[in-house]
Amino acid sequence: MRKSGYLWKRSVFALVTIYVAITLNFVLFRVLPGSAVSRISKVPNASPALKHALEVQFGLDKSMWQQYVLYLQQLLHGNMGISYQNMQPVSDNLKSALLATLPMVTIGTVLALVIGIAVGVLSAVRRGTVTDHATTNVAVLFYAFPTQFLGMMMLIFAASFLPSAGMTDPFAIYTSWADEAGDVIRHMILPVLTLVLTLFAENTLIVRSAMLETLGEDYVLTARAKGVPRRKIVRSYALRNAMLPTITLVALSLGSIVTGAILIEVIFSWPGIGRALYQAVLARDYPMLQGGFLVITVVVVVFNFIADLLYFRFDPRITT
Amino acid sequence: MSPEDARSPVFEIKDLHVWFDTGSTRRHTREVHTVKGISLAVAPGERLGLVGESGCGKTTTILASLGLLPPSASVSGQILLEGKDILAAGEKTVGPHRWNDIAMVFQGAMNAFNPVKTIGWQIAEALRVHRTVEPRERRDRVAELLELVGISAANADRFPHEFSGGMKQRAVIAMALACNPKVLLADEPTTALDVVVQDQILSLLTKLTEELDLALILVTHDLAVVAQTCERAAVMLDGLIVEQGPMTELYRNPQHQYTRQLFESTPDVFSAPVASHEIAPVVAPLLDVTDLKVSYGGRRSWLSSLRNKPSNDTLAVDGISLRVQPAEMLALVGQSGCGKTSTVQAILGMVPTGGGSIKVAGTEVTGLSRAQWRPLRRRVQMIYQDPYESLDIRFRVRHTLEEPLRIHGIGKSAKERTRIITEALERVGMTPPERYLGRYPHELSGGQRQRVAIAASLVLDPTLLLADEPVSMLDVSVRSGVLELLDTLRRDLGMGILMITHDLSTAANYADRIAVMHQGHIVEEGPAWDVVNTPTHDYTRTLLAAVPSPDPEVRKVS
Numbered sequence: 001m002r003k004s005g006y007l008w009k010r011s012v013f014a015l016v017t018i019y020v021a022i023t024l025n026f027v028l029f030r031v032l033p034g035s036a037v038s039r040i041s042k043v044p045n046a047s048p049a050l051k052h053a054l055e056v057q058f059g060l061d062k063s064m065w066q067q068y069v070l071y072l073q074q075l076l077h078g079n080m081g082i083s084y085q086n087m088q089p090v091s092d093n094l095k096s097a098l099l100a101t102l103p104m105v106t107i108g109t110v111l112a113l114v115i116g117i118a119v120g121v122l123s124a125v126r127r128g129t130v131t132d133h134a135t136t137n138v139a140v141l142f143y144a145f146p147t148q149f150l151g152m153m154m155l156i157f158a159a160s161f162l163p164s165a166g167m168t169d170p171f172a173i174y175t176s177w178a179d180e181a182g183d184v185i186r187h188m189i190l191p192v193l194t195l196v197l198t199l200f201a202e203n204t205l206i207v208r209s210a211m212l213e214t215l216g217e218d219y220v221l222t223a224r225a226k227g228v229p230r231r232k233i234v235r236s237y238a239l240r241n242a243m244l245p246t247i248t249l250v251a252l253s254l255g256s257i258v259t260g261a262i263l264i265e266v267i268f269s270w271p272g273i274g275r276a277l278y279q280a281v282l283a284r285d286y287p288m289l290q291g292g293f294l295v296i297t298v299v300v301v302v303f304n305f306i307a308d309l310l311y312f313r314f315d316p317r318i319t320t
Numbered sequence: 321m322s323p324e325d326a327r328s329p330v331f332e333i334k335d336l337h338v339w340f341d342t343g344s345t346r347r348h349t350r351e352v353h354t355v356k357g358i359s360l361a362v363a364p365g366e367r368l369g370l371v372g373e374s375g376c377g378k379t380t381t382i383l384a385s386l387g388l389l390p391p392s393a394s395v396s397g398q399i400l401l402e403g404k405d406i407l408a409a410g411e412k413t414v415g416p417h418r419w420n421d422i423a424m425v426f427q428g429a430m431n432a433f434n435p436v437k438t439i440g441w442q443i444a445e446a447l448r449v450h451r452t453v454e455p456r457e458r459r460d461r462v463a464e465l466l467e468l469v470g471i472s473a474a475n476a477d478r479f480p481h482e483f484s485g486g487m488k489q490r491a492v493i494a495m496a497l498a499c500n501p502k503v504l505l506a507d508e509p510t511t512a513l514d515v516v517v518q519d520q521i522l523s524l525l526t527k528l529t530e531e532l533d534l535a536l537i538l539v540t541h542d543l544a545v546v547a548q549t550c551e552r553a554a555v556m557l558d559g560l561i562v563e564q565g566p567m568t569e570l571y572r573n574p575q576h577q578y579t580r581q582l583f584e585s586t587p588d589v590f591s592a593p594v595a596s597h598e599i600a601p602v603v604a605p606l607l608d609v610t611d612l613k614v615s616y617g618g619r620r621s622w623l624s625s626l627r628n629k630p631s632n633d634t635l636a637v638d639g640i641s642l643r644v645q646p647a648e649m650l651a652l653v654g655q656s657g658c659g660k661t662s663t664v665q666a667i668l669g670m671v672p673t674g675g676g677s678i679k680v681a682g683t684e685v686t687g688l689s690r691a692q693w694r695p696l697r698r699r700v701q702m703i704y705q706d707p708y709e710s711l712d713i714r715f716r717v718r719h720t721l722e723e724p725l726r727i728h729g730i731g732k733s734a735k736e737r738t739r740i741i742t743e744a745l746e747r748v749g750m751t752p753p754e755r756y757l758g759r760y761p762h763e764l765s766g767g768q769r770q771r772v773a774i775a776a777s778l779v780l781d782p783t784l785l786l787a788d789e790p791v792s793m794l795d796v797s798v799r800s801g802v803l804e805l806l807d808t809l810r811r812d813l814g815m816g817i818l819m820i821t822h823d824l825s826t827a828a829n830y831a832d833r834i835a836v837m838h839q840g841h842i843v844e845e846g847p848a849w850d851v852v853n854t855p856t857h858d859y860t861r862t863l864l865a866a867v868p869s870p871d872p873e874v875r876k877v878s
Contacts, residue, residue: 218431316479
């Protein structure tokens with residue numbers, strides 16, 4: 001009973017968040033000065049008639065309110081509109097962009113989590129030793145680097161022996177499926193490495209401090225007195241309780257993973273959603289922007305929802 | 321040990337020393353000698369109290385005997401279990417005895433359980449680790465243990481947060497008994513508990529030692545607890561045992577100065593002085609609370625308010641009336657959760673009231689806005705329970721005392737403010753004041769911190785002090801000093817003091833009147849001596865029966 005109540009509340013909350021985000025996305029881009037037409041009609045001798053024709057074509061002559069209702073209606077039917085840039089359906093554009101982004105970001109995030117937790121636990125357990133100081137300092141160093149700086153450094157140092165732009169080699173002729181996959185993986189190394197390096201540090205620091213806190217709790221001392229082996233104490237007492245704040249913080253930082261992905265994709269010319277958005281902003285491509293931001297919002301909200309569920313699963317104290 | 325109880329000791333500590341390495345510089349290592357050669361022994365079925373104040377090394381001693389000290393500690397001496405030295409080869413020799421022979425009940429029952437595992441799982445874990453019983457008998461053994469400490473076995477699958485404080489402490493004891501230990505080390509097992517629950521836990525421990533022939537070392541700062549539970553006690557000061565012997569002997573004829581001082585500062589509810597002085601009722605009391613109601617939380621979900629459901633708030637304070645006259649100390653006594661803190665918060669305007677009136681020096685304060693409250697705040701000052709948290713750790717003493725003056729615009733010049741500040745410090749006994757002005761809270765002892773907190777309210781020259789458990793976080797020997805200080809303040813400056821406490825003994829010894837609060841109501845009120853000696857309400861009698869007396873002969877049949 002209590003469980004379903006919690007799930008219900010969380011789901012409603014997630015849906016409301018998505019709706020608010022949709023509306024904000026719609027309003028935000030129309031508040032910005034300039035429109036798609038003002039850019040396209042920057043041809044020599046563009047007549048007001050041409051401008052008007054373009055406005056009608058893009059539906060920008062309608063009132064804001066009409067545009068909003070139309071937008072919501074079409075969105076419910078899965079239609080995100082036509083990109084102003086390449087006249088293709090936004091959903092198709094986003095689909096191909098997402099297919100490029102997801103593997104890169106997922107691998108990067110998961111690696112960063114695994115490395116972050118492992119290093120964090122290690123430095124907490126070896127508190128005060130050389131291992132602890134070394135790992136903590138390295139983590140702080142990487143945490144301090146801006147993504148773009150780290151990305152540039154990667155380009156400078158690794159571009160000679162690793163592919164530095166795009167997802168595949170445009171001139172390659174693949175003989176097999178494995179051949180193509182290998183090429184994609186090699187292209188993925190640098191962006192994934194950059195993402196991992198910028199993300200793992202944060203996770204390390206979070207896990208370390210959460211672990212230190214739980215290691216100092218009375219129940220850990222009790223477990224030691226009880227004769228529970230050290231490994232088990234670290235796992236089912238300290239780490240198990242340290243996961244709770246970690247889940248929350250990692251879920252919160254997912255938003256920054258998205259922004260991180262934008263920078264990384266632009267630096268490494270990765271044809272993903274981040275780069276697509278960057279270009280859409282330059283072109284004032286409203287439907288594309290709306291669609292892209294919607295996708296990102298939904299992803300972040302969904303991940304937070306998952307974090308809530310995990311929290312519920314891991315912490316018996318949660319009832320509401 | 322007395323001759324008739326000449327059983328050979330099961331557990332002995334011999335000449336135990338502990339040093340802590342507090343960080344070494346290149347030149348020399350800095351070591352702190354915390355335990356300086358102590359020796360103790362307990363026989364099966366015997367209960368020994370280890371009494372001392374914070375920092376005296378009693379917890380370190382206990383941790384050392386289980387080999388649980390951090391790596392920065394070095395230990396010398398012997399821990400003998402049935403004559404065998406278990407510290408001889410470090411972890412290799414201590415390990416097998418942990419929980420199997422020596423079990424421990426730690427300080428802070430609230431956190432002794434892993435919050436994400438069930439109580440039953442955690443008790444069973446001890447059985448699992450030590451392979452005490454066959455896997456399929458584990459559940460039965462857990463049930464048996466829980467029943468032994470008076471918890472229904474059906475509770476095994478519940479999580480720690482679903483247990484009350486007393487139940488948790490019982491479960492901790494059940495867990496300690498899991499592998500049939502011979503020795504039980506209990507470190508402040510009742511400190512966080514209410515007096516009635518404390519009494520139950522102490523009786524349980526007594527019963528268990530007798531039934532299971534268990535040797536118990538009870539570590540505590542509270543002499544009265546030891547007096548009511550143990551046959552013998554050892555008094556510890558600065559890493560040394562200054563006196564050891566039968567409890568009655570210690571009480572009747574303390575040899576060491578420190579033992580005497582401890583007994584003197586442990587208030588005894590039954591030997592409280594007869595009403596010290598009568599206060600003629602004044603026309604305008606400083607604090608006049610009439611029929612005050614405070615509802616708890618006010619958590620009405622928006623859904624239920626939408627459906628216009630009546631809120632099912634429980635009243636934390638349900639129609640209480642209090643009066644504090646000038647130069648009077650009223651003690652509001654009750655268990656945690658009885659509504660005493662809500663009362664104070666309502667008086668200070670921190671929580672909205674649900675009815676009734678509160679008059680501070682004749683002014684009605686319910687429903688006052690923040691700005692209207694401000695001039696009144698000078699008149700009413702608050703002293704909090706925990707001086708470690710009520711002082712800002714980044715403020716020097718001068719800054720802490722100067723801030724209220726600036727806020728209320730008192731003292732035209734820096735010179736005048738300094739005069740007020742030094743006066744306040746002198747008044748609370750921090751002399752010479754110049755020595756303390758530049759100090760930070762961490763450079764002060766607990767008692768000094770509470771004095772500074774009191775001085776910070778005195779600079780405003782208040783007429784009414786609200787003191788929320790002003791001494792419960794302090795060591796016994798400095799408690800009486802702070803209480804004496806409060807006593808002088810009301811006598812000399814005519815302040816009215818409303819002291820909130822769970823400790824009936826303190827109330828009986830220092831307050832003029834006592835109001836006993838229970839579940840949001842005041843069940844009994846009257847002159848302190850009368851309430852303690854001729855209680856009229858059942859709840860007061862229950863409380864009184866549970867208060868431990870430092871006199872071992874006033875032991876209740878448990």
